[in-house]
Amino acid sequence: PPPLLALGPGGRSLSTRVVRGSTIAYADEFDFxxxxxxxxxxxxxxxxxKVRPYPESSFEGVILRGERRLPIALFRGKDQPKYRQTAASRFEPSGEQWTRLSWVALTGETAEEDGVTYEQTTETGIWCARKDAAIARQVERAPARIEQxxxxxxxxxxxxxxxxxLVAYENRTPVYATLISPGRGGLPRRGVPTLETASTPTGLFPVVGKFLTATMVSGSNSDLVHAEVHYTQNIDGPYALHGAYWHDRFGEKKSGGCVNLSPIDSRRIFAWTEPRLPTGWHGMRTGAFPIKTLVHLHR
Incomplete structure (x- = not known):
């Protein structure tokens, strides 16, 4: 490197390699x-x-306002077929599909055929199979701590x-819905630490920290590091809601236990949650603030 580039005590003086699968963020480049x-x-x-850039994800959720309301179906994993009913009231593919990470509003009407449940969409004459979609529905009540x-x-x-x-609420009013990626292990197993199974904890947690970026170390491999993880919101011990720039498989189980959001969604949710980060701050702990957004993680 050029002689003017002096690495101070904050540099990687003790690190000699970047483990495969880690991510880095860089501020500049030079030729030598x-x-x-x-x-x-x-x-x-x-x-x-020795590195390759990640493609930028353009996925974002749905602002719920006016005619945009729950329930909605979001499509994860792969493209999914649209269905229509024949004159004999049988369901058959229409020949069209919803692309992965797209969404459609639902009417709330359902029908069953051969053990498969179909959801009527707001597209005229079009239905989706419930098993093909992640369906966001409105809850009847907010948590008691919110109601009080x-x-x-x-x-x-x-x-x-x-x-x-994920559905964001203001009391009983849903304001945003999107797909998230939970832990690869899904739900916690009784008597087994969630870090061992890469599961996402269940329960009701306040947002206890907010950071524009954070460095994250894998729970299964301490050499595996993700740098500059966007819009990190701590909720319980090592677990957080945060942006994931290294994949776009939202709606699928991908993380080590945290809740992965798309870069766009993570920024939007970060700006919306309480307390808000003061202008010019990089991050904060929220213990001194009386009002904190609550996060309900469940099956």
Whole structure:
């Protein structure tokens, strides 16, 4: 590297390698001896030909307002077929599909055929198979701690771990719905630490920390590091809601236990939750704030 580049005590003086599967963020690049090097956010140096950029995900959820209301179906995993009813009231594929990560509003009407439940959509004459979609539905009541709150917007987040959905509420009013990626292990196993199974914990948790970016270390491999993880919101011990720039398989089980959001969704939810991060701050712990958004994680 050029002689003017001095690595201070905050650099990677004790790290000699970046483990395969880790991610880095870099602030600059330079050429030396016919090769290009990246200067990482923490003043490390990495050869540019040893990394590859992640494609940017454009996925985002649905602002619920006016005619946009629950229930909605979001499509994860792969493209899914649209169905129509024949004159004999049998369901058959229409020949069209919903693309992966798209969504459609539902009417609330259902029908069953040969053990398969179909949901009527707001597209004229079109139905979707319930098994093909992650369906976000409105809850009947907010958590008791929210109902009893007499200040603020009474904000809370409802997350279905197996359903792969997130709905943000202000008291009983849903304002946003999207897909999330929970832990690879799904639900916790009785008597087994969630970190061992890469499961997402269940329960009702306040947002206890908010950071524009954070460095995260894998619970199963301490050498595996994700740098500059966007819009991190701590909820319980090592678990957080945060952006995931390294995949776009939202709605599927992908994380080590945290709740993965798309980059766009993570920014939107971060700005919406309480307390809000003061302008110019990088992050904070929320213990001194009386009002905190609650996160309900369940099956």
């Amino acid at each position: 001896a016919g090769r290009t090097f990246l200067l990482t956010w923490d003043r490390g140096i990495v050869p540019k030909d 709150q007499d200040e603020g917007r009474r904000s809370w987040i409802d997350i279905s771990i197996l359903g792969g959905t």
